[in-house]
Amino acid sequence: xxxxxxxxxxxxxxxxxDTGRDEVVDRLVALMRQGSDAGCQLxxxxxLALTTFFPRWYLDDVPEELDSYYETEMPGPQTQRLFDExxxxxxxxxxxxxxxxxxxxxxxxxVLVERDGSxxxxxxxxxxxxxxxxxxxxxxxxxxxxxxxxxxxxxxxWEAFDGIIGMALCNDRRWPETYRVMALQGVEMxxxxxxxxxxxxxxxxxxxxxxxxxxxxxxxGAYQNGTWVIxxxxxxxxxxxxxxxxxxxxAPSGQVVAEAETTxxxxxxxxxxxxxxxxxxDTLFDFNRYRxxxxxxxxxxxxxxx
Ligand code: CDV
Numbered sequence: 426x427x428x429x430x431x432x433x434x435x436x437x438x439x440x441x442x443d444t445g446r447d448e449v450v451d452r453l454v455a456l457m458r459q460g461s462d463a464g465c466q467l468x469x470x471x472x473l474a475l476t477t478f479f480p481r482w483y484l485d486d487v488p489e490e491l492d493s494y495y496e497t498e499m500p501g502p503q504t505q506r507l508f509d510e511x512x513x514x515x516x517x518x519x520x521x522x523x524x525x526x527x528x529x530x531x532x533x534x535x536v537l538v539e540r541d542g543s544x545x546x547x548x549x550x551x552x553x554x555x556x557x558x559x560x561x562x563x564x565x566x567x568x569x570x571x572x573x574x575x576x577x578x579x580x581x582x583w584e585a586f587d588g589i590i591g592m593a594l595c596n597d598r599r600w601p602e603t604y605r606v607m608a609l610q611g612v613e614m615x616x617x618x619x620x621x622x623x624x625x626x627x628x629x630x631x632x633x634x635x636x637x638x639x640x641x642x643x644x645x646g647a648y649q650n651g652t653w654v655i656x657x658x659x660x661x662x663x664x665x666x667x668x669x670x671x672x673x674x675x676a677p678s679g680q681v682v683a684e685a686e687t688t689x690x691x692x693x694x695x696x697x698x699x700x701x702x703x704x705x706x707d708t709l710f711d712f713n714r715y716r717x718x719x720x721x722x723x724x725x726x727x728x729x730x731x
Pocket of ligand 1 (some may be wrong): 474477554555567594595596599619621622625683
């Protein structure tokens with residue numbers, strides 16, 4: 426039996442600072458319905474998909490605003506609709522959101538939900554970019570390292586959607602270890618939501634390369650690990666900051682099979698043959714046959730020992 430998964434990469438355009446959850450959830454539900462009409466079994470949303478990208482502001486003087494961006498429950502009162510819609514349409518989803526746990530920990534998280542509305546797995550972002558302190562000289566902040574803790578759980582995979590599915594978030598996609606750790610667990614599809622401002626303050630010479638780097642890392646991650654990679658952006662100009670769109674679906678060959686045409690809400694659809702992964706996992710990247718982990722010791726040495 427062919428294991429073909431029709432996926433919808435549900436790109437979002439900007440979400441304004443004062444846009445409420447209900448309005449955002451309306452947009453997500455509209456994309457899920459579009460996905461259902463297109464025959465999708467799974468719809469993937471971006472990182473921090475329920476609100477504006479709040480790490481761009483230093484919010485110490487408005488702690489109540491900061492707290493308003495986190496979910497204390499998933500599903501919660503405003504996100505339950507997504508789970509109900511998933512169940513009634515028979516369409517699963519991946520969603521990035523800001524998580525505030527009952528013991529006060531804050532993570533940049535995602536959740537994978539099956540077609541019956543049940544939660545399959547949760548992921549907490551491993552690689553947190555940006556800075557911890559206010560840097561007023563920047564045109565905008567990137568305070569992920571102030572507002573979130575580093576995910577402590579690493580990269581897992583889940584048996585779902587008749588395949589083996591993994592999750593990552595944004596900056597994770599730039600690190601080869603992200604894909605490799607999941608590939609060592611047999612991953613066949615990696616879902617990655619992202620928010621990537623075109624301006625990178627620490628080194629603006631990278632600005633014109635944002636689109637190239639986006640393709641480079643996700644296409645390499647797919648090919649070198651024989652896996653599908655689904656990159657889903659929140660793009661466009663949000664609160665004066667322009668972010669990369671370019672959501673795409675990448676085959677295990679490394680080829681882009683579908684890509685967004687706009688910088689707004691847009692569903693990018695492709696049929697993903699999960700058995701295509703075997704062409705790579707059983708040949709050129711047959712890990713058991715060809716990998717030399719005993720040669721890679723440095724990769725797992727603690728940072729302080731390098
Ligand atoms: N949300 C992110 O993780 N953004 C980073 C930017 C700051 C470089 C990214 O890797 O796209």
